[in-house]
Amino acid sequence: MSAAGDSPPRAGGERSGLVVVNHLLILATLLAAWEIGSRAGVLDPLFFPRPSSILAGFWRLYVTQGNIWPHLGLTVGEVISGFLAGSLMGIGLALVVGMSDRVRRYLKPYVIVIEATPRIAIGPVIIAAFGFGWSSKVLIVMLVCFFAPFVNTLNGMLNVDEDDISMMRSMRASKLQTFRLVMLPNAMPDILGGLRLAMASALGGALVAEFIASNAGMGVLISQYTGVLNMASAFVCVLTLTVLGFAIFRLMEALDRFIVFWTDAERMETVSRRRARRWAERSGGRP
Amino acid sequence: MAIAERHQSATPETARGDVPVISAHDVSKTFGDGRVVALNGATFDVRPGEFIALVGPSGCGKSTLLRIVAGLLERSGGDLRVHGEPVKGPHTDVAMMFQKPTLLAWRTAIENVLLPAEIAGKVTEADRQKAEGLLELTGLTDFAFSFPRQLSGGMQQRVALARLLQTGADVLLLDEPFGALDEFTRERLNVELSRITSEVGATTMFVTHNIGEAIFLADRVFVMTPRPGEIAAIVDVPLPRPRDPAIQVTPEFNALVAEVRGTLGGRL
Ligand SMILES: Nc1ncnc2c1ncn2[C@@H]1O[C@H](COP(=O)(O)OP(=O)(O)OP(=O)(O)O)[C@@H](O)[C@H]1O
Ligand SMILES: [Mg+2]
Numbered sequence: 001m002s003a004a005g006d007s008p009p010r011a012g013g014e015r016s017g018l019v020v021v022n023h024l025l026i027l028a029t030l031l032a033a034w035e036i037g038s039r040a041g042v043l044d045p046l047f048f049p050r051p052s053s054i055l056a057g058f059w060r061l062y063v064t065q066g067n068i069w070p071h072l073g074l075t076v077g078e079v080i081s082g083f084l085a086g087s088l089m090g091i092g093l094a095l096v097v098g099m100s101d102r103v104r105r106y107l108k109p110y111v112i113v114i115e116a117t118p119r120i121a122i123g124p125v126i127i128a129a130f131g132f133g134w135s136s137k138v139l140i141v142m143l144v145c146f147f148a149p150f151v152n153t154l155n156g157m158l159n160v161d162e163d164d165i166s167m168m169r170s171m172r173a174s175k176l177q178t179f180r181l182v183m184l185p186n187a188m189p190d191i192l193g194g195l196r197l198a199m200a201s202a203l204g205g206a207l208v209a210e211f212i213a214s215n216a217g218m219g220v221l222i223s224q225y226t227g228v229l230n231m232a233s234a235f236v237c238v239l240t241l242t243v244l245g246f247a248i249f250r251l252m253e254a255l256d257r258f259i260v261f262w263t264d265a266e267r268m269e270t271v272s273r274r275r276a277r278r279w280a281e282r283s284g285g286r287p
Numbered sequence: 288m289a290i291a292e293r294h295q296s297a298t299p300e301t302a303r304g305d306v307p308v309i310s311a312h313d314v315s316k317t318f319g320d321g322r323v324v325a326l327n328g329a330t331f332d333v334r335p336g337e338f339i340a341l342v343g344p345s346g347c348g349k350s351t352l353l354r355i356v357a358g359l360l361e362r363s364g365g366d367l368r369v370h371g372e373p374v375k376g377p378h379t380d381v382a383m384m385f386q387k388p389t390l391l392a393w394r395t396a397i398e399n400v401l402l403p404a405e406i407a408g409k410v411t412e413a414d415r416q417k418a419e420g421l422l423e424l425t426g427l428t429d430f431a432f433s434f435p436r437q438l439s440g441g442m443q444q445r446v447a448l449a450r451l452l453q454t455g456a457d458v459l460l461l462d463e464p465f466g467a468l469d470e471f472t473r474e475r476l477n478v479e480l481s482r483i484t485s486e487v488g489a490t491t492m493f494v495t496h497n498i499g500e501a502i503f504l505a506d507r508v509f510v511m512t513p514r515p516g517e518i519a520a521i522v523d524v525p526l527p528r529p530r531d532p533a534i535q536v537t538p539e540f541n542a543l544v545a546e547v548r549g550t551l552g553g554r555l
Pocket of ligand 1: 318324325343346348349
């Protein structure tokens with residue numbers, strides 16, 4: 001009985017293990033083909049550096065020279081501060097606007113006009129106003145990160161169920177209570193969706209800002225390496241950004257699962273058990 | 288003066304049968320600058336502990352009437368009092384339940400039941416015990432920590448019913464609360480509702496499309512007709528409550544169904 005109950009997950013585990021092995025085999029074959037193609041002269045090693053020389057590049061950039069660190073740190077710093085400032089402003093403004101019909105009416109045309117303007121086009125204008133330094137790059141990331149959270153939060157606020165609002169009103173809830181207990185949690189999936197979009201474009205925004213005008217950062221490093229045709233090192237930078245982007249994506253996914261637990265059956269059960277335990281602890285003294 | 292009246296109604300022994308809990312005189316509601324008359328000349332009294340069912344075809348103003356009594360909708364004219372006080376907005380003595388469960392998806396069943404307490408102020412130990420008791424009353428003890436999405440439609444409405452009772456209101460307004468459920472579940476919940484309302488001694492107004500359901504549950508049935516929305520007739524159901532589902536096949540019951548159907552048929 002217990003053996004029968006145990007075997008299906010183990011079979012599933014074996015199968016997913018097999019998938020990983022398959023993917024690793026495919027990847028190894030591709031890299032081997034690339035390496036051989038490059039050595040045989042089929043691929044121009046100038047533009048398609050060999051995997052082995054990219055690997056050597058990683059060692060050089062990260063360990064022996066270590067010159068990638070300040071640039072990476074700078075770009076990550078821009079992304080994080082621009083993302084936080086831009087998306088918090090977007091969410092905050094949407095919450096204020098969402099609560100008031102009048103503000104919503106007045107602000108709407110401006111929002112539409114600004115939305116229609118390609119964000120990056122404003123980049124050179126910002127650089128002209130704020131210079132080549134840190135602040136203009138953060139401002140560009142902020143701009144890129146503002147709209148998705150703003151629009152999504154506003155949508156989340158507006159798609160609240162009218163009956164839910166009536167229910168709160170019939171219990172004499174204040175506007176603030178209705179906001180805190182119903183509208184904000186109701187908008188949470190949308191808000192996090194907006195943050196995901198913002199985070200995805202934040203890295204791109206920072207790189208473009210660095211491409212336009214800067215003297216440091218990953219964008220600058222990539223430009224410099226490709227400028228002197230050191231493609232192996234340029235690939236190291238690009239792959240670093242790939243890993244960074246993937247890590248950010250995973251982080252946002254985890255955040256989503258943690259906060260919006262009620263859309264995920266498995267998480268819902270975990271939270272349900274935790275709350276049952278907490279309730280039992282609190283009423284422990286009671287018969 | 289309002290305080291004196293309020294005081295009077297707070298002593299049910301002397302008030303029962305004398306002072307109406309809800310008293311409406313010529314209550315009306317129009318929409319769109321008076322073009323749509325949703326409710327016209329509604330005049331009635333509801334006695335303490337009475338169960339009133341509102342029946343009528345779609346658009347006859349049942350929901351409108353209930354929302355006006357709940358204080359969610361402003362009336363266009365007439366006089367409406369609950370416990371002798373004119374209705375000016377949502378009141379703690381009146382609670383309403385909707386066709387949809389309107390549960391908050393991020394709260395467990397018991398947290399949803401505690402919502403009224405949380406809105407009123409700090410949640411006390413007494414509130415928590417009351418919520419546990421109400422979940423027991425509605426047969427949900429084993430599901431206290433389930434989230435709404437983990438519950439069936441019928442169970443969700445039971446949670447909503449427990450939340451309705453947690454408010455402590457003595458006037459309960461239910462707008463087709465089980466209308467979206469299958470017939471078996473609906474019938475079972477109707478029986479439970481009947482038992483629970485007589486147990487807690489609440490005064491109830493219940494909207495339904497179903498004539499049989501109205502007669503099974505109610506002390507009196509308000510039969511409403513549309514364009515303009517009016518109370519066309521009030522039918523007394525002189526059968527003791529709570530009732531056994533078996534009475535639905537008795538001749539008395541069928542005579543009452545025919546009476547209500549006749550009123551509706553004549554006016555449509
Ligand atoms: N907010 C509103 N604006 C305009 N007209 C409305 C509004 N609410 C209701 N009405 C109108 O008032 C009338 C009565 O509506 P009400 O919702 O009270 O009917 P009902 O008896 O509850 O119907 P149903 O059985 O379909 O729920 C309808 O003709 C409806 O169109
Ligand atoms: Mg209705």
